[in-house]
Amino acid sequence: MRYWIAGCLAVLAAFGQPAGSAMAQSSTLDTVKARGQLQCGVNTGLAGFSAPDDAGQWKGLDVDMCRAVAAAIFKDVSKIKYVPLTAKERFTALQSGEIDMLARNTTWTMSRDTGAGLSFAGINYFDGQGFMVKKALDVVSAKELSGASICVQTGTTTELNLADYFRTNKIEYDPVVFEKLPEVLAAYNAGRCDAFTTDVSQLYSIRLTLGNAAEHIVLPEIISKEPLGPAVRQGDAQWANIVRWSLNAMINAEELGVTQANVDQLKESKNPEVRRLLGFEGEFGKSIGLDLDWSYQIIKLVGNYGESFDRNVGAGSPLGIARGQNALWRDGGLQYAPPIR
Ligand SMILES: N[C@@H](CCC(=O)N[C@@H](CS)C(=O)NCC(=O)O)C(=O)O
Structure with a gap:
């Protein structure tokens, strides 16, 4: 032994x-x-x-x-x-x-x-989670995103918050999920999704990299706590x-x-x-x-x-x-x- x-x-x-x-x-x-x-x-x-x-x-x-x-x-x-x-x-x-x-x-x-x-x-x-959309979509609130496709990155708190928010508000949506941020952004830019969701600070940061920042708006709803x-x-x-x-x-x-x-x-x-x-x-x-x-x-x-x-x-x-x-x-x-x- x-x-x-x-x-x-x-x-x-x-x-x-x-x-x-x-x-x-x-x-x-x-x-x-x-x-x-x-x-x-x-x-x-x-x-x-x-x-x-x-x-x-x-x-x-x-x-x-x-x-x-x-x-x-x-x-x-x-x-x-x-x-x-x-x-x-x-x-x-x-x-x-x-x-x-x-x-x-x-x-x-x-x-x-x-x-x-x-x-x-x-x-x-x-921080807190929010949504960004193209101004051209003519949406001013997340509550108007009924039927929208929403780009989100895996491995984040973002995915679950998104599901919670739409379930609570009884809104149908279509999550478009990617592993890497560049893939998410390419999809958002190409119009594969109507909205992009993550922490609001990150939305502001990413918006600056999108070419014409003024073409995108961050919607007013903050749907989670992100300390x-x-x-x-x-x-x-x-x-x-x-x-x-x-x-x-x-x-x-x-x-x-x-x-x-x-x-x-x-x-x-x-x-x-x-x-x-x-x-x-x-x-x-x-x-x-x-x-x-x-x-x-x-x-x-x-x-x-x-x-x-x-x-x-x-x-x-x-x-x-x-x-x-x-x-x-x-x-x-x-x-x-x-x-x-
Ligand atoms: N705060 C959230 C989200 C953090 C997060 O990873 N956000 C993404 C979307 S902006 C990111 O930073 N992606 C960059 C990457 O994965 O390289 C968490 O902790 O899960």
Whole structure:
């Protein structure tokens, strides 16, 4: 018996274990540090969230989540390998250990958070699902889409919301389902479907790529809650904390008025909350395995949440999305981070 067990273990050792379970046992932070690079799963190309610019540099609100974590760990935002993933590929990439974190317009749902081997670390964009149609269709409400064909991508929350909405409103429709976004868009452009549905932020982003954006309208109905946020593999609490508190640091920095431009000046601040945020009081970095200046580095190298929002998707970007639900709680929005104390 003993021999058999030993033999079994030898076989296990020889063939190895799935990367995901092996990674969950060792610390993701140690793995990332030893590799000298954060492997971050992002969208294949969604302007404002994650897309390479003309110089090949990845930019976007989700990309800034990757950059914040790299800043906290390495004090260097170049130490990132961006792994572009489709909707269908994203969770397997995380489970298999191909990526350390996922920052890819991904909705936090109960089934994903509990059943898919992943944990969500916060919400970096409050979104909801909507519809886009060609203006020429002369439709002003989703309720007028009776009998319409609607393009949708598989592997998303979008498919189920679509079915729910039309069932609840007792409207007949014809779903046209594709695995990849370019296929969805080609079908929409070619008139194979009357409407395209996904998260509203993504509709605005995609509309800019359609040639004549003014020919398409986003209908007023928001049919779901889509809290988008970064996710990690289940089973490594320290790593989840690093990602969660990197986002919280950005939101708290906005609330405290700490920006990329004034962060060095504010090293002299007497405000105890600012002093804790910048690592001069308490030992908050230590508790997550990082240096005391972890959040200073995030603000210095990436900026606060509001700065990231504005330059990527907000007023300072081609998307021009209003802060809306993504404003800070004190400004009437939903962004609220627990305090660093
Ligand atoms: N937030 C939704 C939808 C996210 C999603 O994957 N949206 C599509 C439609 S815009 C997308 O990003 N596709 C790009 C791709 O798969 O490369 C989810 O988490 O399921």
